[in-house]
Amino acid sequence: xxxxxxxxxxxxxxxxxxxxxxxxxxxxxxxxxxxxxxxxxxxxxxxxxxxxxxxxxxxxxxxxxxxxxxxxxxxxxxxxxxxxxxxxxxxxxxxxxxxxxxxxxxxxxxxxxxxxxxxxxxxxxxxxxxxxxxxxxxxxxxxxxxxxxxxxxxxxxxxxxxxxxxxxxxxxxxxxxxxxxxxxxxxxxxxxxxxxxxxxxxxxxxxxxxxxxxxxxxxxxxxxxxxxxxxxxxxxxxxxxxxxxxxxxxxxxxxxxxxxxxxxxxxxxxxxxxxxxxxxxxxxxxxxxxxxxxxxxxxxxxxxxxxxxxxxxxxxxxxxxxxxxxxxxxxxxxxxxxxxxxxxxxxxxxxxxxxxxxxxxxxxxxxxxxxxxxxxxxxxxxxxxxxxxxxxxxxxxxxxxxxxxxxxxxxxxxxxxxxxxxxxxxxxxxxxxxxxxxxxxxxxxxxxxxxxxxxxxxxxxxxxxxxxxxxxxxxxxxxxxxxxxxxxxxxxxxxxxxxxxxxxxxxxxxxxxxxxxxxxxxxxxxxxxxxxxxxxxxxxxxxxxxxxxxxxxx
Amino acid sequence: xxxxxxxxxxxxxxxxxxxxxxxxxxxxxxxxxxxxxxxxxxxxxxxxxxxxxxxxxxxxxxxxxxxxxxxxxxxxxxxxxxxxxxxxxxxxxxxxxxxxxxxxxxxxxxxxxxxxxxxxxxxxxxxxxxxxxxxxxxxxxxxxxxxxxxxxxxxxxxxxxxxxxxxxxxxxxxxxxxxxxxxxxxxxxxxxxxxxxxxxxxxxxxxxxxxxxxxxxxxxxxxxxxxxxxxxxxxxxxxxxxxxxxxxxxxxxxxxxxxxxxxxxx
Numbered sequence: 001x002x003x004x005x006x007x008x009x010x011x012x013x014x015x016x017x018x019x020x021x022x023x024x025x026x027x028x029x030x031x032x033x034x035x036x037x038x039x040x041x042x043x044x045x046x047x048x049x050x051x052x053x054x055x056x057x058x059x060x061x062x063x064x065x066x067x068x069x070x071x072x073x074x075x076x077x078x079x080x081x082x083x084x085x086x087x088x089x090x091x092x093x094x095x096x097x098x099x100x101x102x103x104x105x106x107x108x109x110x111x112x113x114x115x116x117x118x119x120x121x122x123x124x125x126x127x128x129x130x131x132x133x134x135x136x137x138x139x140x141x142x143x144x145x146x147x148x149x150x151x152x153x154x155x156x157x158x159x160x161x162x163x164x165x166x167x168x169x170x171x172x173x174x175x176x177x178x179x180x181x182x183x184x185x186x187x188x189x190x191x192x193x194x195x196x197x198x199x200x201x202x203x204x205x206x207x208x209x210x211x212x213x214x215x216x217x218x219x220x221x222x223x224x225x226x227x228x229x230x231x232x233x234x235x236x237x238x239x240x241x242x243x244x245x246x247x248x249x250x251x252x253x254x255x256x257x258x259x260x261x262x263x264x265x266x267x268x269x270x271x272x273x274x275x276x277x278x279x280x281x282x283x284x285x286x287x288x289x290x291x292x293x294x295x296x297x298x299x300x301x302x303x304x305x306x307x308x309x310x311x312x313x314x315x316x317x318x319x320x321x322x323x324x325x326x327x328x329x330x331x332x333x334x335x336x337x338x339x340x341x342x343x344x345x346x347x348x349x350x351x352x353x354x355x356x357x358x359x360x361x362x363x364x365x366x367x368x369x370x371x372x373x374x375x376x377x378x379x380x381x382x383x384x385x386x387x388x389x390x391x392x393x394x395x396x397x398x399x400x401x402x403x404x405x406x407x408x409x410x411x412x413x414x415x416x417x418x419x420x421x422x423x424x425x426x427x428x429x430x431x432x433x434x435x436x437x438x439x440x441x442x443x444x445x446x447x448x449x450x451x452x453x454x455x456x457x458x459x460x461x462x463x464x465x466x467x468x469x470x471x472x473x474x475x476x477x478x479x480x481x482x483x484x485x486x487x488x489x490x491x492x493x494x495x496x497x498x499x500x501x502x503x504x505x506x507x508x509x510x511x512x513x514x515x516x517x518x519x520x521x522x523x524x525x526x527x528x529x530x531x532x533x534x535x536x537x538x539x540x541x542x543x544x545x546x547x548x549x550x551x552x553x554x
Numbered sequence: 555x556x557x558x559x560x561x562x563x564x565x566x567x568x569x570x571x572x573x574x575x576x577x578x579x580x581x582x583x584x585x586x587x588x589x590x591x592x593x594x595x596x597x598x599x600x601x602x603x604x605x606x607x608x609x610x611x612x613x614x615x616x617x618x619x620x621x622x623x624x625x626x627x628x629x630x631x632x633x634x635x636x637x638x639x640x641x642x643x644x645x646x647x648x649x650x651x652x653x654x655x656x657x658x659x660x661x662x663x664x665x666x667x668x669x670x671x672x673x674x675x676x677x678x679x680x681x682x683x684x685x686x687x688x689x690x691x692x693x694x695x696x697x698x699x700x701x702x703x704x705x706x707x708x709x710x711x712x713x714x715x716x717x718x719x720x721x722x723x724x725x726x727x728x729x730x731x732x733x734x735x736x737x738x739x740x741x742x743x744x745x746x747x748x749x750x751x752x753x754x755x756x757x758x759x760x761x762x763x764x765x766x767x768x769x770x771x772x773x774x775x776x777x778x779x780x781x782x783x784x785x786x787x788x789x790x791x792x793x794x795x796x797x798x799x800x801x802x803x804x805x806x807x808x809x810x811x812x813x814x815x816x817x818x819x820x
Contacts, residue, residue, distance in 0.1 A: 272783075273783060274782065274783045274786065277783075277786055278786060281786065294608060294783065294784070295783030295784060295786075295787070296787075297595075297784065297787035297789070298786040298787035298788065301787075301788075344591040344592070345591070347591055347592065348589070348591025348592075348594055348609065348610065349591075404764055409769050409780065410608060410609055410780075412769065413589070413609060413769050413770045414589060414591075414609065416770065417587070417588065417589050417770075427768075428768045428769050428770070429682075429768060430764075430768055430769055431682060432677075432682075432764060435677075435681075435682070
């Protein structure tokens with residue numbers, strides 16, 4: 001151990017203040033291996049270095065990369081995905097079916113691995129300045145696009161500016177709002193880029209990672225004709241794309257990294273989950289992108305199928321309009337939240353494949369979440385008292401508007417039944433997703449205008465988006481119309497905080513504030529389910545992603 | 555009419571469902587809306603005759619009270635379609651000429667539209683609600699009823715009693731409503747009873763694709779829509795009994811419609 005300590009001391013002399021803070025937290029026992037790996041990766045420390053240090057403290061473990069390396073190459077893997085909603089263009093595509101098609105040929109600067117650890121991809125390393133307002137990314141020098149051209153800093157800057165430019169209606173635009181403006185990415189040399197942020201941001205690399213679903217690096221001269229080429233730097237190249245039918249990709253012989261194991265990937269598009277499940281059971285596909293628990297029960301009992309259950313922070317937010325009756329009184333909001341029996345929700349809706357939520361976006365999976373914040377439990381007596389105190393002791397009628405998506409309609413019915421116990425009569429209005437989201441701007445969207453609603457939020461590696469867009473006073477997704485200057489300040493501090501200890505301290509304050517104010521109910525965080533044919537291996541357990549380069553049959 | 559065995563069966567089936575719709579809550583064994591998350595997707599048993607659904611609700615209780623929405627919406631939609639169609643049929647058949655040409659082409663155009671397309675257009679214009687369902691089905695049935703009525707009116711309009719009314723300087727409205735309508739009421743009645751069967755099916759279809767009827771309604775079409783994804787898991791009971799209920803009601807109405815037609819034609 002003393003030898004390891006000497007090596008660690010040598011490392012500490014070569015790194016900055018933020019990295020040393022992280023080492024202190026590790027050595028003092030404030031954080032565990034997972035949190036150390038994850039936050040060290042955000043600061044740009046290499047995974048071998050982090051693994052070595054963690055190994056010295058906790059003992060060795062098998063890295064996910066090494067676990068993936070074995071396997072027989074040459075397979076054709078058939079993948080069932082949802083029908084893409086529109087033309088495949090990395091700039092504008094927003095649905096899961098379309099986004100998953102970016103993965104075979106496209107790559108990100110870094111990608112979120114299992115346990116939310118950031119792994120380098122097209123970036124070799126990255127480092128912040130002392131306050132996290134400027135981040136410098138070193139790019140790999142050996143990367144070429146499928147057309148043979150070298151990838152340089154110009155391509156990276158053009159890709160990011162394209163997404164951050166309000167004129168392009170990019171799906172990733174909201175991810176850059178208040179973080180990085182077009183024109184603030186500067187080329188230092190052909191393989192170094194400096195990002196000058198609007199404000200300090202301790203988790204900025206996540207914004208450039210697979211967390212920002214659309215941000216695959218495209219050539220600087222990309223003209224919008226993606227469906228013709230699926231141009232990118234990834235381990236596969238396009239063989240054939242047939243709109244409304246499917247797409248196939250073959251191994252990219254000039255790939256900069258380790259060659260992909262599969263020889264060929266065949267994606268088939270399906271209109272609904274039911275047909276995907278039947279195709280998997282019938283042997284027409286080998287793996288499905290991701291399925292909702294409801295309707296996928298058959299797969300759990302099928303001896304020919306394995307279901308990979310991945311812990312995620314995907315959740316459904318129940319918003320309550322804080323500026324309108326009856327929820328303008330926080331006691332009424334708290335009362336509704338107290339009616340939920342969260343354990344029953346997790347058991348009934350997911351058969352246990354979910355984690356209980358505590359009415360904040362801070363899932364236990366996030367290392368920055370403060371575990372000392374008390375869990376809200378069902379308490380009907382307290383709920384009735386709160387309603388009495390708020391002057392609505394006899395209950396009230398309210399309409400809940402939501403979308404027909406995954407288990408949400410069932411959740412709405414359960415919420416209705418829970419609320420009935422304290423005299424809150426909820427009428428349901430379950431809409432098609434297009435009708436619910438409308439134009440996604442205030443005044444023209446049932447999502448943003450309804451007094452009570454339920455909205456789906458997909459997995460992210462850090463909670464920054466969940467904390468900002470739906471909850472800050474100027475948040476573009478603030479369906480609760482929650483305006484709280486203290487909260488806004490805390491979130492700004494949280495986002496700026498470069499070290500995990502600081503983030504956790506602020507997270508605790510945010511969690512307590514949100515429990516007190518309760519603009520949202522977060523009842524659970526559900527696991528993501530990826531069903532596959534028995535014998536298929538090598539797909540990393542990463543929520544909301546289906547990376548196929550290591551897939552093989554055993 | 556009730557001497558016909560078919561009609562008797564039809565009336566019995568419809569009567570049964572009407573009683574269920576009106577008083578089903580009084581004799582169901584469980585609250586049809588109460589969830590039991592610790593007893594979800596239970597197969598049929600002595601405790602739950604039709605099993606339980608994905609929220610642990612008793613399916614037998616839900617099927618019994620599930621007739622309520624469909625037995626409200628389908629007759630009202632049929633009535634709307636019959637009223638509008640009869641009016642349009644009287645006007646086109648009586649006036650003929652340019653009025654007939656123009657309106658008949660419009661009717662042809664509407665007939666060419668599938669119900670689902672009309673429903674989607676109505677959804678954009680009116681938003682999803684029970685009213686939308688009534689309007690969509692009423693609108694879709696109007697041209698069908700109008701064609702039937704027009705054909706009958708064309709024959710009637712040539713007869714002497716209509717000519718006599720014209721000679722008496724009766725208004726066109728008076729002639730259509732007081733003189734002609736009573737003489738074409740038989741095809742109108744036959745058509746409307748046939749349409750009622752289709753309306754039941756249409757309400758179930760529109761509920762299935764997500765129109766109007768909202769959870770936690772026990773409506774049969776909505777129930778099938780909510781649960782059809784469970785069939786592959788072996789949970790057949792979550793869909794089968796709702797489907798059988800729709801089938802029984804449609805069969806009952808069609809038997810009655812046959813009886814009405816035979817009686818009026820006799």
